[in-house]
Amino acid sequence: AQSVTQLDSHVSVSEGTPVLLRCNYSSSYSPSLFWYVQHPNKGLQLLLKYTSAATLVKGINGFEAEFKKSETSFHLTKPSAHMSDAAEYFCVVSESSGNNRLAFGKGNQVVVIP
Amino acid sequence: DGGITQSPKYLFRKEGQNVTLSCEQNLNHDAMYWYRQDPGQGLRLIYYSQIVNDFQKGDIAEGYSVSREKKESFPLTVTSAQKNPTAFYLCASSLGQGRGVTGELFFGEGSRLTVL
Numbered sequence: 001a002q003s004v005t006q007l008d009s010h011v012s013v014s015e016g017t018p019v020l021l022r023c024n025y026s027s028s029y030s031p032s033l034f035w036y037v038q039h040p041n042k043g044l045q046l047l048l049k050y051t052s053a054a055t056l057v058k059g060i061n062g063f064e065a066e067f068k069k070s071e072t073s074f075h076l077t078k079p080s081a082h083m084s085d086a087a088e089y090f091c092v093v094s095e096s097s098g099n100n101r102l103a104f105g106k107g108n109q110v111v112v113i114p
Numbered sequence: 115d116g117g118i119t120q121s122p123k124y125l126f127r128k129e130g131q132n133v134t135l136s137c138e139q140n141l142n143h144d145a146m147y148w149y150r151q152d153p154g155q156g157l158r159l160i161y162y163s164q165i166v167n168d169f170q171k172g173d174i175a176e177g178y179s180v181s182r183e184k185k186e187s188f189p190l191t192v193t194s195a196q197k198n199p200t201a202f203y204l205c206a207s208s209l210g211q212g213r214g215v216t217g218e219l220f221f222g223e224g225s226r227l228t229v230l
Binding site: 009032034036041042043044045046049090092093094101102104105106107 | 118120154155156157158159202204206217218219221222223224226
């Protein structure tokens, strides 16, 4: 079964500095990988997705992530943090085996310091 | 606008009571899901449905029940058998198996249940 590890449950960044959220996964099949963002008391919104095309994926709000198969990683980055980036971020893996089951990481709570 | 509507947004329940959370979608999606979210634990799958009149247990189905009588609707009942029901509940939908990208989910805004 697939699984996801997100270290650093809480991340603090200063406004205007880079954001890096780490995600490592395990999967028996060719995975699809996703990052979702959740603002307080809201549902999750898709930031970006990797589905076996380009390994560098660009998403909304200036975020991007790079799929590295050799490192089983899918880290999320943004060059310059904005106050509106304060939220919780989830890395998700889906296997192409057709079982339609997802594995969610436990999330990174991002705080942006003015 | 297309989307997923969950209601109520906040709900309080006394111990021993069953409560039903509503989830309606107008995205014409085949698959629908219920997740439970607790602080620091990510999302855990309660039940999912790939098609009308069919549903499967997820990882933490005990104490919950669902129905899928219509494509648009997937209500979740939290029964008195659920030992620790206080949580944030999220409903989601997707195009369905074999259609679109597996894992690309569309979420509602959630329902927060508190047991008094």
